[in-house]
Amino acid sequence: MRRRVFMTGIALLAAAWCGTGFAGAGQVEDVAALMRALSSVGGVAGHEGQVRAAIRKAAPSWASFEEDNLGNLTVTVGSAGTGLLLVAHMDEPGYVVTGITDRGYLKLQRLCRQPLPPLFDQFHIGQPLLVQTRRGAVAAVAVVPSTHLWRGNAAPLNRQVLDEDLFVDIGARSPEEVGAAGVALLDPVVIARRVVDLAAGKIAGPAMDDRTGCAALLWLLQTLEPSKLRGTLTVAFSSQEVMGGRGAARLGNRLHAGDVLVIDAPSTGTTGRTAAVPGGGPAVSAPGGKDDYSQRLYNLAAERAAGLQMPLQNVVFAPGGDQSGFQGKAQVLAMGVPVLYPGTPGEVADAHDVLALAQLLKAIAEAER
Amino acid sequence: MKGRRRCAVVVCAGLALGGETMAARPAREGGSFSILETLINTPGVSTREQAVRDRIRALLPSWAKADVDAKGNLLVATGPEHGARTLLFIAHMDETGYLVKAIRDDGSLEVRPAGGFFETLYEGQVVLVHAAKGDVGGVVPPRPNYFEAAAAEAPSAFAGDAVRVELGVASRQAAEALGVAAGDPITIPKAFRRLYGSFGSGRAVDDRAGCTALLLALRGLEPKTLRNRVMFAFSVEEEIGLNGAQALAQSVHPDLAIAVDTFVSSDSPLERDAFAHAVLGKGPVVRAIDSSNITDPAIIDRVLSLARQGGLPIQYGLTRGGNDGSVFPEFGAPDLALSWPTVHSHSPVEVIHERDLDNLGALVRLIAERW
Numbered sequence: 001m002r003r004r005v006f007m008t009g010i011a012l013l014a015a016a017w018c019g020t021g022f023a024g025a026g027q028v029e030d031v032a033a034l035m036r037a038l039s040s041v042g043g044v045a046g047h048e049g050q051v052r053a054a055i056r057k058a059a060p061s062w063a064s065f066e067e068d069n070l071g072n073l074t075v076t077v078g079s080a081g082t083g084l085l086l087v088a089h090m091d092e093p094g095y096v097v098t099g100i101t102d103r104g105y106l107k108l109q110r111l112c113r114q115p116l117p118p119l120f121d122q123f124h125i126g127q128p129l130l131v132q133t134r135r136g137a138v139a140a141v142a143v144v145p146s147t148h149l150w151r152g153n154a155a156p157l158n159r160q161v162l163d164e165d166l167f168v169d170i171g172a173r174s175p176e177e178v179g180a181a182g183v184a185l186l187d188p189v190v191i192a193r194r195v196v197d198l199a200a201g202k203i204a205g206p207a208m209d210d211r212t213g214c215a216a217l218l219w220l221l222q223t224l225e226p227s228k229l230r231g232t233l234t235v236a237f238s239s240q241e242v243m244g245g246r247g248a249a250r251l252g253n254r255l256h257a258g259d260v261l262v263i264d265a266p267s268t269g270t271t272g273r274t275a276a277v278p279g280g281g282p283a284v285s286a287p288g289g290k291d292d293y294s295q296r297l298y299n300l301a302a303e304r305a306a307g308l309q310m311p312l313q314n315v316v317f318a319p320g321g322d323q324s325g326f327q328g329k330a331q332v333l334a335m336g337v338p339v340l341y342p343g344t345p346g347e348v349a350d351a352h353d354v355l356a357l358a359q360l361l362k363a364i365a366e367a368e369r
Numbered sequence: 370m371k372g373r374r375r376c377a378v379v380v381c382a383g384l385a386l387g388g389e390t391m392a393a394r395p396a397r398e399g400g401s402f403s404i405l406e407t408l409i410n411t412p413g414v415s416t417r418e419q420a421v422r423d424r425i426r427a428l429l430p431s432w433a434k435a436d437v438d439a440k441g442n443l444l445v446a447t448g449p450e451h452g453a454r455t456l457l458f459i460a461h462m463d464e465t466g467y468l469v470k471a472i473r474d475d476g477s478l479e480v481r482p483a484g485g486f487f488e489t490l491y492e493g494q495v496v497l498v499h500a501a502k503g504d505v506g507g508v509v510p511p512r513p514n515y516f517e518a519a520a521a522e523a524p525s526a527f528a529g530d531a532v533r534v535e536l537g538v539a540s541r542q543a544a545e546a547l548g549v550a551a552g553d554p555i556t557i558p559k560a561f562r563r564l565y566g567s568f569g570s571g572r573a574v575d576d577r578a579g580c581t582a583l584l585l586a587l588r589g590l591e592p593k594t595l596r597n598r599v600m601f602a603f604s605v606e607e608e609i610g611l612n613g614a615q616a617l618a619q620s621v622h623p624d625l626a627i628a629v630d631t632f633v634s635s636d637s638p639l640e641r642d643a644f645a646h647a648v649l650g651k652g653p654v655v656r657a658i659d660s661s662n663i664t665d666p667a668i669i670d671r672v673l674s675l676a677r678q679g680g681l682p683i684q685y686g687l688t689r690g691g692n693d694g695s696v697f698p699e700f701g702a703p704d705l706a707l708s709w710p711t712v713h714s715h716s717p718v719e720v721i722h723e724r725d726l727d728n729l730g731a732l733v734r735l736i737a738e739r740w
Contacts, residue, residue: 105638118521119492119511126490126716128562128570139562141570141718147486148633148690148714149640156639157487160521167638169720171564173650181565194558196495196506198537199547204495204508343516344493346508348537 028201031358032351034058034218035203038211042132042190044094045111045240046071050132051090051214055237058218070250071239076232077224083232084365085257085330086220087248087322088213089241089264092206093120093343095163095189097131104172105143106131108189110163112242114318117343122161127345128192129168135182140189143167191345201351202278208339208347209265210241216263216337216358220365223358228366232257241322248325259297259369260326261361265339265349267318276338278350281311282357285334289316291323294331296369301333304363310356313338335361401581401726402569404428406561408577412499414466414554415483415609420499421462425580425603430588440616443603445587448595448737455598456740457623457702458586458733459614459693460579460630461607464572465715467491467532467555469498472545476538478507479530480555484608486715488528491557496534498555502548507534507555557717567650567723574711574719576607578726579629582709585730586737599737607693611661614693623702625668625740628694629733631719632656632686632708640712645688647710650722652682653729656706661691662698668705672736679735681728684710707732 037058043051048071055073056065063075073090093116099107110121117123126144130137143166145156168189172178195205217235224233234255239247241264248262266276266283276283282305287295305312317323317334326332337353407428413421422443426435433445443462465484472478478498482488493511497504512527514520534555538544561571583601590599600621604613607630618626632654635645647654655672657664669685676683694704709725 101638103638117511117516118518119515119524122489122524123493123511126487126713126718127494128560128718139564139570141562141564141713141720143637143639144487144490144713144716144718145639146633146635146637146712146714147716148688149635149645157489157525158523160524169564169568171566171568171720173566177565192562194495196497196508196558198506198508198535199543200537202537204506341493341508341511344511346493346495348508348535 028351028355031215031219031355032201032203034215035212035349035351035354036195038214039195039205039207040193042094042130042188042193043091043207044096044188044190045091045243047132047188048090048239055214055218060222063221068250068254070247072247072251073237074234075221076234077226078229078232083234083257084369085234085236085255085260086217086361087236087238087251087260087262088217089210089238089247089322090214091240091242093242097183097185097187097189100175100178102175104174104178106168106170106178106183108163108166108168113244114242114320118160120343121163121166123344124191125161125166130190130192131170131183132188132190133182133184138170138181138183140168140170143169194345198348200279202348203351204346204348206345206347208349209342212265212337212339212349212354213263216354216361219355219358220362223362230366230368233365238322244320245322245324248322252325252329257330260330260332261297262321262323262332262334264317264321264334264336265342266315266336276313276315278338278340278348279352280313280338282353282360283313283315283336283338285317286314290319291332292327294333297331297333300364300367300369301335301360304367305360308359308363310360401585401730402563402723404581404584405569405578405726408580409561409571409573410559412554412556412559413462413464414468414556415463415606417499417554418462418605422603425462425584428584432592433587438616438620440613441605442613442617445601446598447590447592448597448599450598452598453596454624454740455600456625456627456737457600457602457621458583458627458629459602459604459617460583461576461604461613461693462580463605463608465608469549469551469553469555471551472541472549474541476536476540476544478534478536478549480532480534484715488532489525490716491532492527494557496555497558498534498549498553500548500550500553505536505547505549507536509533510535568720569723570718570720572717572719574721575631575714578709578721581726582629582729582733586733589734590737595738597737597740604693611691611693611696614696618696618700622700623697626694626697626702626704627736628692628704628706629729630692630706630708631711631714633688633690633714634710634712636710637712645686647684647686649710649712649720650724652684653725653732654708654710655683655685656688656692656708657685658687659692659706660689661695662704662706664705665703668703672705675735675739676732679731681732
């Protein structure tokens with residue numbers, strides 16, 4: 001009941017928010033461009049190099065990044081007062097090459113410990129893929145039965161497709177040709193990137209979880225006025241979140257921030273949908289719960305959002321993500337933007353939400369904590 | 370952004386960017402893959418072939434005079450008006466995809482498939498609605514329970530009314546304001562990709578490769594040297610019932626109809642090689658028997674002989690599917706189907722070998738000149 005009242009409230013606020021033209025069209029387009037750029041690169045856990053490169057490219061020139069041994073990228077502004085750490089993860093669920101057949105096809109293993117839809121591997125069969133080799137990306141396709149040869153009998157696709165069922169064709173017809181193409185065991189494999197603008201600022205493409213978080217932090221860096229900051233701000237782009245928050249665990253031990261905002265897509269439970277909707281404003285975790293989210297940070301976020309006349313959507317975030325790296329070490333709150341159809345190549349997010357989130361984070365960074 | 374009318378911004382990284390596919394050779398200028406890429410990247414769902422027709426017109430040799438019949442088939446005729454024989458080569462311009470059936474009150478689109486394909490290949494994928502005013506981006510939402518274990522119990526249960534397209538709007542009026550209307554075609558964002566070696570992949574290799582082979586032959590022909598009347602037809606609506614070919618069969622009466630279309634091959638680790646086993650890269654295929662036609666063995670022998678005389682590799686075999694030529698035998702013209710071997714038919718990643726396409730173009734020309 002409490003949630004229903006809350007949701008009704010945010011619906012009204014969201015309507016008013018959109019109606020006031022709170023976000024300038026130019027700013028929304030700037031954020032949309034970041035979302036497109038970040039969704040357009042692959043970043044399997046432990047292989048986030050292309051995402052790191054895209055972040056470095058989009059960051060302001062003053063940003064002096066530090067990269068640690070797990071590939072986390074951090075930049076710190078200011079040097080006094082209680083530290084605020086903002087963390088968004090760069091990685092996405094994907095595959096690595098685990099075998100090469102005599103006929104030159106690649107075999108794969110999925111690399112993700114977070115819950116995925118049971119059709120995740122099916123979403124890749126018959127689709128263009130990219131093998132991200134040490135020498136560059138190699139075009140590939142996931143082999144699929146021909147409809148003509150099975151018409152009237154969809155048997156090959158009438159049982160669950162698993163990663164071990166996938167054969168990947170790069171155009172090589174022997175292991176030697178695979179090697180000559182530059183492909184080696186353990187190279188990461190992702191779906192080829194197809195990113196499409198929908199209407200009203202929404203964008204569909206792969207890995208909006210959590211490239212939307214990365215886009216929000218990048219916009220924050222691009223527009224930051226260091227003189228307005230209260231205390232030290234560290235912006236972190238973490239690695240290996242889908243493997244249990246390994247990058248964040250490293251950050252939790254390396255950085256000693258008092259307050260941590262983990263920027264990620266809300267959990268969808270078993271339905272693939274969150275209680276939040278794209279276009280309804282940023283999402284925030286309720287205080288307390290298993291992850292012991294901070295009441296103080298929640299109040300601060302709510303207060304700043306109210307000051308900006310910005311709706312906030314109260315949602316659940318999946319346990320075991322980046323927040324686990326900071327529990328017991330800092331005050332933690334999870335925030336993000338709603339992402340529709342997570343785990344598909346067509347994840348949908350709204351650039352207005354991402355911009356609003358970035359503006360809210362900026363307001364929090366400038367607030368007395 | 371809000372309130373502005375715009376064409377969909379589409380980013381296809383790793384699909385069309387040459388720099389992304391470092392293992393693949395660049396397309397030869399004017400080579401078969403160069404033409405194929407142009408045609409594949411042009412959408413042409415059955416009944417909506419206009420853009421493909423325009424591309425083909427632009428790729429014809431300067432001497433070719435093209436006519437369009439009432440059905441929309443594009444025809445080029447050459448050689449003596451009363452030649453020794455009349456040969457009709459036919460390749461289809463259309464491709465499988467979706468058409469908008471209706472716009473719902475919530476702004477999402479009801480769709481119907483054009484042609485046969487595994488509809489799960491569209492589940493959770495991004496698409497483009499090719500509206501009159503420009504492309505509009507969309508996404509095919511996955512089935513409602515896709516995150517539940519139950520979804521794995523019937524993984525292929527995604528078809529028919531379950532398939533919708535969302536545009537990011539919340540009302541019918543908003544969808545209409547984007548320019549979307551019933552009948553608009555829908556495809557995935559299209560981009561031909563070169564694979565390692567001489568392979569290429571994309572949606573609608575079937576039958577843009579056939580169209581490419583006809584264009585290659587046309588570009589190589591010397592009309593004045595021909596002894597046969599040779600007609601090249603680029604047909605519509607093959608995927609939804611050979612409708613364009615049916616119209617042609619009523620108006621054109623060749624001595625031999627030669628369909629140039631896919632040989633769906635089992636040269637794949639997910640297929641059984643008991644039949645349809647033409648190997649990619651080993652040459653064009655005479656599609657001797659398929660679901661719609663059985664070619665006279667004497668005609669097959671003659672093609673094989675011509676190919677060998679011309680130094681062209683050639684394969685022949687049996688596969689499934691129909692071909693445009695199959696509507697001609699009842700009007701008196703035998704049907705010969707010529708092909709290249711393809712795997713993953715009607716998927717977003719149909720694969721073809723460039724040498725097969727080069728040689729298919731040469732075979733079409735050889736038959737036009739010497740039959």
